[in-house]
Amino acid sequence: MQVDIKTSDIRPIRQTFSQVARRIGGDKPASRYQEATLNLQAETNFHYRPLWQPEFELYDKGRTAIVMADWYAFKDPRHYYYGAYTTARARQQEGADKQFEFAEKRNVLGSLEAATAESLRQVLVPLRHYEWGANMNNTYCAAYGWGTALTQACTFAAMDRLGIAQYISRIGLLLDGNVGSGLEAAKREWLEDPAWQGVRRVMENLFVTKDVFEVLLAQNLVFDGLVYPLVHRHYEQSIDLRAGQALAMLTTFISDWYDETSRWVDATVKTAADESAANKELLSQWYGAHRDEMVRALEPLATLALGTDTGASALHQVRGELDARAAKLGIKV
């Protein structure tokens, strides 16, 4: 049937969902980020204890020692829900795809000097495993965390890390002409080369760390906060100019991603720290312990990437910058 309406008579009976209205101070128009996020996760009346963890409910705030009065106090400064996230990444991947196509056509990395190419294989390509580890840690937080505001951002981070692992893999393939031998060599290095063992050990330790927020902090603030500037800034700027330009083209996605995601990481840690002195204390303890261990683990990698002296000073600088960043978030460094 055809319906004629008198639009002037039509007023909405409410502006948004009640579960949203309760959190934004009443019934008023809400953003898509808010409607996609607030109170999405189940909160009560759970039926069965998990067969794999009967000491907890299916969703349980006790999976971290961080205490929040309201887990929806976390806000993603990017306002990412699935749609906003995906369309942003689709745009970025379009750019990245063009760069890779260009690099493939011109065989940009295939014609590098042997020593440079070899260095990239040893320092950059094994990072695909680091990224995959970061994927696992963020998936852990997405799975076991409380509240959509926090966990959806972890999901996005996890998928980003898979994507970055695959971009690094593509760089590896560009280096070896798509045969995959460079990826295999990089995996051997990740598994056996002394330069990588500290990083891998720390990563594997995070795989068995149970506290959700500790994993989030250790991976996304501390580990990334050291690895990204060390490799993607200091190392990539240190290699020869021509290769450096080619590489910068292929790692634009990665460096843009890091800058963008750091905003979320910082906001998240700051919100937890601002909540209470106890949280601040706990975050500071975790921060200090992980930072010290990770810096130690990265020393041989810094040497491999930049040589003994430059490596040490780069790592020292990176550590100092991270401390300054953490201090701004309320962490005692």
Add this chain to the structure above:
Amino acid sequence: MAVIALKPGYTATPKDAEDKFHGNRLLYLGWDQHLLFCAPFCVPVPAAMPFGALVKEVLPGVFGSHPDFAQIDWSKVEWKDSGKPFKPDFDKSLADNGLVHKSALRFRTPGLNGIAGSCS
């Protein structure tokens, strides 16, 4: 069979133990072939309630809106407890009639076949 869990000893206390119902126990009540009432009912009742009081005071509030209800001849009603034929003593309590927490009590009313004979 028992559940297969990560660690041995996965267990739980039943959520519906009798002591959680404030002195009552649950009784399920179903009127066979009267499917206007979509399902049997669940009511909390004291164990000491006489069976006769259940029939006189509880059942009318539960089933009374059905057009057949007023015509029930209670002396001809056929009862079942957990599917087994059951002869209640109207003077005795529910407990003394053998009805326990979560007993399923059903009754048939021969000759009354629901709305327009459709078992509704």
Add this chain to the structure above:
Amino acid sequence: MTATTAARPAKRLGIKEKYALMTRGLGWDTTYQAMDDVFPYDKFEGIVIHDWDKWEDPFRLTMDSYWKYQGEKEKKLYAIIDAFQQNNAQFNIVDPRYINTVKLFLTGVTPLEYAAHRGFALAGRNFRGTGTRIACQMQSIDELRHAQTQFHTISHYNKYFQGLHDATYMHDRVWYLSVPKSYFEDAMTAGPFEFVTAISFSFEYVLTNLLFMPFMSGAAYNGDMATVTFGFSAQSDESRHMTLGLEVVKFLLEQDPANVPIVQKWVDKWFWRGYRLLALVSMMMDYMLPKRVMSWAEAWEMYFEKNGGALFEDLARYGIRMPKHYEVSIKEKHRLSHETWNVFNNYGHAAAFNVWMPRPEEMDWLSEKYPATFDKYYRPRFEWYAEQEQAGKRWFNNTLPMLCQVCQIPMFFTEPDDPTQICYRESSYHGMKMHFCSDGCKNVFDNEPEKYIQAWLPVHQIYQGNCFPEGTDPTVPGFNPLVEVLKYYHFQLGADGGEFNTSPDRANWEKWTGQDLSAAPQAKAA
């Protein structure tokens, strides 16, 4: 290792090869921590995996392709949602009763999409195979998409109709929503292999067509372009998920013969759990869609008996048979929707959507689609309701129903061979009686009683006093338990549920559109 650079032109990679290179090698066997500590949950169920690399990824999406295609889908979808809102396209639906299917969907299904998002995040962390983990992670983020796009689409309806305003809150509390909630929590609290068998295979592959195809086609047929759009957009992801389900099961069956009986047990359990859940869909198809696409019985024949039959014939070579009690579903297909609609017409005053009696021509459609059952068993019942309503005594049932301990649905199902007799089944656990609607549900309980004794059964919880707003004193004079329970549910009394004909939704519709719905023929009294 060679130190010369590859100066020759790169060889071209096919999708299979490219995917394998970019995905497979990412994971590694940990040595600083034991693999069993890194992946503590993927062994206890008894499933034996010899070689995780035998896992076949049927859709080989790398993240860049994922972002590309999903980004395109999202752009299209949100363009339509924007247009829908700007044009007040909610008035394009053919009949305001239709909106009640959307209410049932948002409160009953959307929270499951979210639960699936989290469930696949668990699986996406807990399997030790890299390819399997990636497949689960992609499904996890897809399911988040579905939950969010559904809220965004239905957001506009929420501004003009009742019953949609507090979906996730209601899902945690309302009596009939404990059916989908407990179903999904059952799967999530199981081990990772059971979870994927339950959700990816038994639900997505075997049953989801019954939910989405009729729902989305129904939306199209009833003028709801917004729902069609999110539905079909989600379905394109769903095809990937269904495929994951089939691949998981084939992988398990091929890895070790010891897996076969375990998988069969899960297939039996989860077919039955899922089928019971679909009772809600049956009533939606036959009663709640004002313009009907096909009957529940026809849909069951097409998607389960025919397409499902083909699937199980294919799996027979592994030693997998049709799920236990499937024959009951075939016996029930001519009653299911009618019995379910009766439940909601008993308790419509305690539901977050409106109910009504079919109009005369709708009754005739039901007679035609269900010649063996409708006129004999259900028409007289529904005409009695109509008579009461026309006499100004709309009938509702004021006593709480007995629930099945497993599926949590009121015990309305009739004996497989006797549509006039409620089906009662019983077990005893440490001396306590446990009741079930069917052999299927009893079977599920008897296999894992420690789990199902924990069920948060809404009726029992109400009687325990756990379902009143905080601070309620049930001893004060005039205490009305039903009203307090509905407040606990966050229902707006007199608005969110009850008879459609006296609902604010109907009144608003008439006011906004100028239509006189009483001109439409009403249900005929006996």
Add this chain to the structure above:
Amino acid sequence: MTQPVFIALQTTDTGRSIVDAIVADNPLAQAVEYPAMVKIDSPGRLVVKRGSVEERLGRRWDVQEIHLDLISLAGNIDETDEEFSLQWRKA
């Protein structure tokens, strides 16, 4: 008896071209239209060929683009650069 596989596609512009290509390439396929979608059953096997779709679309079409129009399917999937196929293994 050979059991049917099926694929259901949205009735979009691209979707229609895919349906046409399927019907042309799979002589036993039967297409049935429903509101906003087409369901195609085919005994045993069904194939979507890149070339056939491109011919009808008049542009490049990547097999993975099928995701944009796909609604549902049944059968074991195989996906290559050239085609997308569904089949039940012969008993």
